[in-house]
Amino acid sequence: MPNVFGPPHKGAEHVIQGGDPPVPPGASRFGSHEQVVFCQDEASGLRAIIAIYSTALGPSLGGTRFYPYKSEDEALADVLNLSRGMAYKNALAGLDLGGGKAVIIGDPATDKSEAMLRAYGRFVQSLNGRYYTACDVGTFSEDMDIVARESRYVTGRTVAHGGAGDSSILTAFGVFQGMRAAAETVWGAPTLRGRRVGVEGVGKVGHRLVEHLLEDGADIVICDVNQAAVDRVRSAHPEIEVVADAAALIRTELDVYAPCALGGSLNDDTVPVLTAKVVCGAANNQLAHVGVEKSLADRAILYAPDYVVNSGGVIQVADEIGGFNFDRAKARATGIHATTKKIFALAADEGVPPAVAADRLAERRMTEVGRLRGILL
């Protein structure tokens, strides 16, 4: 793809909607996306892409990823993929929100500035509420406070600024609810008591998940590439077992494997050697490629779809739109238990893996509820 930002020019904005620009017959660069917006502010160095996959259920919501993409193609592919994922996640979280996502191209450690974030905020505002932003990899609540100085359509701000704060709180809680649903399906009771759970990655979400699991009576084994993260968990709970790395964790005797680090941990190498009967964790895009969901089902391993069980975070920040109320957000995140059970039941009924059942349920809600907008008010 040519450099869509073109030669530098000030305050440039190029909005691509529908069939603009022309695409080869039968192919669309933007798949089924509603709108893709390229935003540039030369002076602050901002180069961002905002992708709106769907507003069938309401304004789109998804975080801003600040990442040193090697090319615009790579950034575009990521934002298209992530925004589609948000539409499915928000649909199954029961939110009246569609799916969107944004990427800022650059190194957050060196390129981020107040001017750049505020320039970005003005582009978010220009979409007039079709897209609400939030934190993602490389952006933090403090950044959202700055973006919010230019736009009303910002979530994930700090508590001091009326925001929902750290979304890992309800993300971990939601993963725990999904795991309870999986335990009920496999072992007949919604508890992890006496089960051995392997948590890969004990960062913001993983260490909170460990707390829920300990309270429920599970035995825990962890790993993390960051020794400080391991030490934090071990100093609070010396009884927790630690293994060297993710490869060792997957091979160790487990009842549940909880990937809470990076995506792609379920692949052609790991699924055949996995000992766990349940996979349920926070990481996004756990399945390395299409077909892994079937390999898991063939080995009778119950996979709780990642975007369903990790939706507690988006539930937390979405609540900010109406004025944040933690108890209300937590009550909604508790519903992840029921949603996960519904997906397992549909998967059994329709003879498909849970990942396929989740997609079907999400598409059904987008179609059935989205259709109601056709009734003129």
Ligand SMILES: NC(=O)c1ccc[n+]([C@@H]2O[C@H](COP(=O)([O-])OP(=O)(O)OC[C@H]3O[C@@H](n4cnc5c(N)ncnc54)[C@H](O)[C@@H]3O)[C@@H](O)[C@H]2O)c1
């Ligand atoms: N924070 C949220 O609200 C949220 C919401 C939805 C999904 N997620 C996803 O959950 C995952 C964890 O998010 P987080 O906010 O806890 O991130 P984090 O960066 O705080 O924690 C990730 C942890 O994984 C560790 N890690 C990285 N590579 C590893 C490896 N190969 N083996 C073992 N450990 C490794 C890191 O050292 C870190 O401690 C991510 O995939 C994220 O996209 C997070």
